[in-house]
Amino acid sequence: EAGVAQSPRYKIIEKRQSVAFWCNPISGHATLYWYQQILGQGPKLLIQFQNNGVVDDSQLPKDRFSAERLKGVDSTLKIQPAKLEDSAVYLCASSLVRPGGYTFGSGTRLTVV
Amino acid sequence: TQLLEQSPQFLSIQEGENLTVYCNSSSVFSSLQWYRQEPGEGPVLLVTVVTGGEVKKLKRLTFQFGDARKDSSLHITAAQPGDTGLYLCAGLHQGAQKLVFGQGTRLTINP
Numbered sequence: 001e002a003g004v005a006q007s008p009r010y011k012i013i014e015k016r017q018s019v020a021f022w023c024n025p026i027s028g029h030a031t032l033y034w035y036q037q038i039l040g041q042g043p044k045l046l047i048q049f050q051n052n053g054v055v056d057d058s059q060l061p062k063d064r065f066s067a068e069r070l071k072g073v074d075s076t077l078k079i080q081p082a083k084l085e086d087s088a089v090y091l092c093a094s095s096l097v098r099p100g101g102y103t104f105g106s107g108t109r110l111t112v113v
Numbered sequence: 114t115q116l117l118e119q120s121p122q123f124l125s126i127q128e129g130e131n132l133t134v135y136c137n138s139s140s141v142f143s144s145l146q147w148y149r150q151e152p153g154e155g156p157v158l159l160v161t162v163v164t165g166g167e168v169k170k171l172k173r174l175t176f177q178f179g180d181a182r183k184d185s186s187l188h189i190t191a192a193q194p195g196d197t198g199l200y201l202c203a204g205l206h207q208g209a210q211k212l213v214f215g216q217g218t219r220l221t222i223n224p
Contacts, residue, residue, distance in 0.1 A: 031210065033211070042119075044214070050210075105155050106153065
C-alpha cells in the first residue's frame with residue numbers, strides 16, 4: 001500500500017513569514033496526527049484528527065499554528081508567523097481508529113532563519 | 114514533562130557487541146511501541162507489546178514489556194552497522210488514542 005505522503009520535504013523561511021505543510025494519509029486511515037520533532041528529541045503531538053474532527057489539539061500553539069482536514073482525508077498544517085524555535089521536522093502520521101501502530105511520512109524539515 | 118524516559122540517550126558500540134536500551138515511566142500503559150528512525154525519514158514501527166511481561170523477538174532484536182506495564186527494554190544481539198538509527202519508545206495510555214514518545218536513543222554501530 002502507498003505510504004503517508006508529505007510535502008514539501010524541506011522548507012527554509014525567514015522569521016515572521018508563513019508556511020504550510022501538506023499530508024496525504026494512507027487510504028482508509030481515519031486518524032491523522034501532526035507531530036513536531038525538534039532535533040535531538042522525540043516527536044511531540046501537535047494535533048490529532050479523527051475523520052475531519054479534532055480529537056486533541058492541547059499542545060498546538062494556536063496563536064500561530066492552525067491545521068485542517070477537509071473531507072477527512074488530506075490535511076494541511078500552517079504556521080503564521082513563524083519563529084526561530086519552530087525550526088523542526090514536522091511529521092504526519094495516520095492510523096486506524098484503534099491503532100496497532102502509526103505509519104509516518106518522511107516529514108518536512110523546516111528551518112526558520 | 115517527559116512521561117517516557119529512555120536511556121541511554123546516546124550509545125556508540127562496535128559491530129558484534131550486544132546492547133540494551135531502556136524505556137521507563139511512572140505511568141501504566143495499555144500498550145507500548147518501539148520505532149526506529151533513520152536520518153531524513155519518519156519513524157518506522159518495529160513492534161507493539163500489550164501484555165505485562167510480554168517478550169517479542171524480531172531477528173536479533175528482543176523487546177520486553179515490564180510486568181507492571183510501566184517500562185520496556187530493547188536488546189540487540191550482535192549489533193550490525195545497519196542497526197544504526199534513533200530508537201523511540203512510545204506509550205499508549207488506557208482509553209487514550211494518542212502515543213506519547215520518549216526522547217529517543219541514538220545508536221551508532223561502528224564497523
